[in-house]
Amino acid sequence: MKLGILINEGPYQHQASDTALQYVKAAIKKGHEIYRVFFYNDGVNNATRLATPPQDDRNITKEWSELAKNHNIDLVVCVAAAQRRGILDKGEAERNGKDSDNIEEGFRISGLGQLVEAGIQADRLITFGD
């Protein structure tokens, strides 16, 4: 089955991103297709490669990135939510006159239409948040 995932919460709020990650891992193991993971609101904070948690802490940004690489998962970050929180890719950094970008490999910045499309194309859309 095609599954769409919506994450509305950052890595240091509650548990949503962790629950979503475990859910996605289990879904892949069961042979389902992850159509897209959409990061919205504070969920965009999952996408910064500049976060440097202590080594014995879980690094959820890396975990998402590796999962995306290994299983070809589309990780999409909402552009409006990302700009407010300083999450930028190269293009957005240039467009807004910033000195650098900070998006982690495997994530891409796009618009809310990508969430709508996931809602239409996926068989289920599952929301994780606060």
Add this chain to the structure above:
Amino acid sequence: MSMLHTVNKSPFENSTVTSCISMCAKDSSILFIEDAVISVMKSTKFTEMIESSLKDFKMYALKPDLEARGLSLNNVIEGVEIVGYEDFVDLTTEHDSVQSWL
């Protein structure tokens, strides 16, 4: 049309568990995850509400979240099914839609 409801906050913290139970249609399923897993423990002020709702809904609680909070599986209300992440995936695909109470 069957619906899976997921709830992730403790009923001691806010009213999503009670709202979900009062509003969702008969024969729906409710999955308690994250802080909501405390809802299915025996001997709390919510126990009676959960027990009486079991005749209308199937109820599930996520085992890793119970364990992470030190909540004994022996104290889970009878009739509530204890499930893992793979069962969580099955529940979402077996129902027609999923409503997350946030």
